Amino acid sequence: MSFTSLEYLFYFPLIVAVYNLLPKNARLYFLLAVSYFSMAMMKPGFLVMLLLSSAVTYAFAILIERAEIERKRSVLLYSGISMVILPLLFFKNINLVAEALTATLQSIGITSEIALSSWVLPLGISYYTFMAIGYLVDVYNEEVRAEYNPSKVGLFMSFFPIVFSGPIERSGNMFPQFSRMEGSKLEDIKAGIKLMIWGYFMKFCVADRISVYIDPIFGNFQNYYGSTFTLASLLVPIRQYADLGGYSLLAIGTARCMGFSIVPNFGRPFMATSLAGLWRRWHMSFINWLLDYVYTPISFTLRRKTKLVVPISLLAVFLLSAVWHSMDVKHLFWCFSQVLILSLEAALLTKREHFEDKFGLKSNRYYHILTSIIVYVLFAGTLIFSSTNCLEGSFTIFRRIFFGENWNVMYFNLEATILAGCSIVILFLKDLFEECNYRFPVLESENIIIKLTGYAILICYIIVFGVFNNTSFIYFKF
Amino acid sequence: MNRIEVIQKLTPIFRKVFSRPDLELSEAMCANDVESWTSLTHMTMIVMVEEDFGIEFKLRDIKKMKQVGDLIDIILSKID
Numbered sequence: 001m002s003f004t005s006l007e008y009l010f011y012f013p014l015i016v017a018v019y020n021l022l023p024k025n026a027r028l029y030f031l032l033a034v035s036y037f038s039m040a041m042m043k044p045g046f047l048v049m050l051l052l053s054s055a056v057t058y059a060f061a062i063l064i065e066r067a068e069i070e071r072k073r074s075v076l077l078y079s080g081i082s083m084v085i086l087p088l089l090f091f092k093n094i095n096l097v098a099e100a101l102t103a104t105l106q107s108i109g110i111t112s113e114i115a116l117s118s119w120v121l122p123l124g125i126s127y128y129t130f131m132a133i134g135y136l137v138d139v140y141n142e143e144v145r146a147e148y149n150p151s152k153v154g155l156f157m158s159f160f161p162i163v164f165s166g167p168i169e170r171s172g173n174m175f176p177q178f179s180r181m182e183g184s185k186l187e188d189i190k191a192g193i194k195l196m197i198w199g200y201f202m203k204f205c206v207a208d209r210i211s212v213y214i215d216p217i218f219g220n221f222q223n224y225y226g227s228t229f230t231l232a233s234l235l236v237p238i239r240q241y242a243d244l245g246g247y248s249l250l251a252i253g254t255a256r257c258m259g260f261s262i263v264p265n266f267g268r269p270f271m272a273t274s275l276a277g278l279w280r281r282w283h284m285s286f287i288n289w290l291l292d293y294v295y296t297p298i299s300f301t302l303r304r305k306t307k308l309v310v311p312i313s314l315l316a317v318f319l320l321s322a323v324w325h326s327m328d329v330k331h332l333f334w335c336f337s338q339v340l341i342l343s344l345e346a347a348l349l350t351k352r353e354h355f356e357d358k359f360g361l362k363s364n365r366y367y368h369i370l371t372s373i374i375v376y377v378l379f380a381g382t383l384i385f386s387s388t389n390c391l392e393g394s395f396t397i398f399r400r401i402f403f404g405e406n407w408n409v410m411y412f413n414l415e416a417t418i419l420a421g422c423s424i425v426i427l428f429l430k431d432l433f434e435e436c437n438y439r440f441p442v443l444e445s446e447n448i449i450i451k452l453t454g455y456a457i458l459i460c461y462i463i464v465f466g467v468f469n470n471t472s473f474i475y476f477k478f
Numbered sequence: 479m480n481r482i483e484v485i486q487k488l489t490p491i492f493r494k495v496f497s498r499p500d501l502e503l504s505e506a507m508c509a510n511d512v513e514s515w516t517s518l519t520h521m522t523m524i525v526m527v528e529e530d531f532g533i534e535f536k537l538r539d540i541k542k543m544k545q546v547g548d549l550i551d552i553i554l555s556k557i558d
Binding site: 280303 | 514517518519535537541
C-alpha cells in the first residue's frame with residue numbers, strides 16, 4: 001500500500017479513525033496488525049523476513065541486557081548484528097552471487113544460468129535492519145532498556161508509515177510513544193495533513209515532473225550534448241530531495257495524524273553553505289545513523305593512531321553508503337568524490353573561518369547565497385556518478401559538459417520547463433521562508449479562511465499539474 | 479576539582495579547537511550552539527580533553543555527551 005496509491009487515500013482516514021476509536025490498550029495491536037498486513041500485501045515472504053528479524057532483535061536485546069560479563073555482552077552484540085544484517089547482505093548481493101556461481105560452473109564446463117536474480121530484495125529490509133542494529137547497539141551502550149513486550153519490538157520494526165523507506169527511527173524515540181498511545185489531537189491531524197499535502201506536492205509536482213525531463217537524458221546519454229547535461233545534472237539534486245523528502249513528509253505526516261512524532265529526514269539542504277552542512281541536512285535519519293553507529297566508533301578508535309582520522313572515517317561511512325546504494329564502480333567514484341571534498345573542507349575549516357571573520361562575511365547574505373550555489377553545484381557534480389547506468393556514461397557527461405561540442409544543441413521542452421520551474425520556485429520559497437523563520441504567505445496565514453483557501457489551491461495545483469504515472473519512490477529499491 | 483575548575487580548564491581547549499577565541503562555555507552548550515563544532519572537529523576536542531585531563535574516555539562516554547554538562551560529569555567521574 002504505497003502512499004501514492006488511490007487505495008491509500010481511502011484506507012488512511014479509516015486507519016486513523018479506527019485507531020482513535022479503539023481503547024488505548026488495543027491500539028498497539030491494531031497498528032501491529034495494520035503494519036504486518038501492509039507488508040504481507042506486498043509479498044507474504046517479506047512479512048516472514050520481517051518477523052524473523054524482529055524475533056532475533058527482540059531476543060538479542062534482552063540477552064545483551066541480562067549478560068553481566070562485558071566480553072559476553074560484546075559477543076552477543078556482534079552475534080545479534082550479524083544475524084540481522086545477514087539477510088540484507090544476502091539479498092543485496094544476490095545477483096553478484098548468481099554471476100559468481102555461473103562463472104564458476106562455466107569454468108568447469110557447465111553452462112547454466114543461475115536464476116537467483118528472480119529473488120527480489122524484501123521491501124523495507126534495509127530500514128528495519130538499520131533500526132534493529134541501532135536498537136541492539138543502544139541497549140549494549142545502556143542508552144535504552146531492552147523492551148520485554150514483543151509486540152512493541154514488532155511494531156518498532158514494522159511501523160507501516162516508516163518501514164518501507166524511512167525515516168530510520170530510534171528505539172529511544174519510539175518505545176516511549178508506543179507506551180503512551182494517547183490517540184490523535186486535532187492539532188496532530190492538522191499538522192499531519194499539512195505535511196502530507198507538501199509531501200504529495202514534492203513528489204508529484206517536483207520530483208516526478210523533473211523525472212519526465214531528466215530520465216530519458218541519463219538513460220540515453222549518447223544522444224545529448226553539454227548544455228542538456230548541465231541542466232539535467234543541476235536538476236538531479238532537487239529531484240532526489242523532492243522524491244525522498246516528499247516520501248519522508250508523507251511518512252511523518254501519516255504518523256503525526258495518529259499522534260506520533262517521527263524524526264525529520266531533510267532540513268532545507270540547499271540552504272547549506274558547506275558540503276558538510278548539506279549532509280547534516282540531507283537524509284538526516286540515515287546520516288545520523290551512520291554518524292552514530294559507523295563514523296563515531298571508527299574515529300574514536302583511530303583518534304590517537306593517525307592524523308587521517310577524518311578522511312578514513314569518512315571513507316568508511318561513504319563506502320558503506322555507496323555499497324548500500326549499489327555495489328558498482330560508479331558509486332565508488334561518487335563515494336571518493338564526496339570524501340575528497342569533505343576532507344578538504346575539514347582541513348580548510350579554520351582558514352575559512354578566519355577569512356570569513358576578517359571580511360565580515362558570516363552575516364553577509366550575498367556571501368551565503370554564493371557559497372550555497374557553489375555547494376549545490378559541487379553536490380550536483382558528484383551525483384552525476386550515481387545518475388547514469390554505467391561509469392562510462394558519467395565520464396561521457398563530464399566530457400561533454402566541459403569539453404563537448406554542440407553546446408548550442410539543447411533538449412528543451414517549454415511546457416515541462418514552465419511547470420517544473422513553477423513548482424521548484426514554490427518549494428524553494430517554502431524552504432527559504434522556513435530557514436528565515438518567516439511565515440509562508442497565505443499557507444501560514446493567521447486567518448483560517450485564507451489558510452484553508454491556500455491549501456485548497458495547493459491541492460488543486462497538485463491535481464492539475466502533478467505527474468501521476470510514476471507512483472514508485474526511488475528509495476523503495478534500497 | 480569542581481565543576482567551575484573543569485569549565486576553566488575546558489574553555490581554552492574549546493576556543494582553540496573550534497577557532498572561537500571569545501567562546502564562553504556553559505553547561506547547557508551543545509554542538510548546535512557552535513558553528514564549527516561538527517562531527518569532524520568533535521574528535522579533535524575529545525583527544526585534547528583526554529590529554530589535558532590525563533584521562534581516557536570509552537565509546538560509551540562519547541555517546542552520553544549531549545552537552546558540555548555531560549562532558550563535565552564524565553570528566554569528574556574519571557578524575558575521582
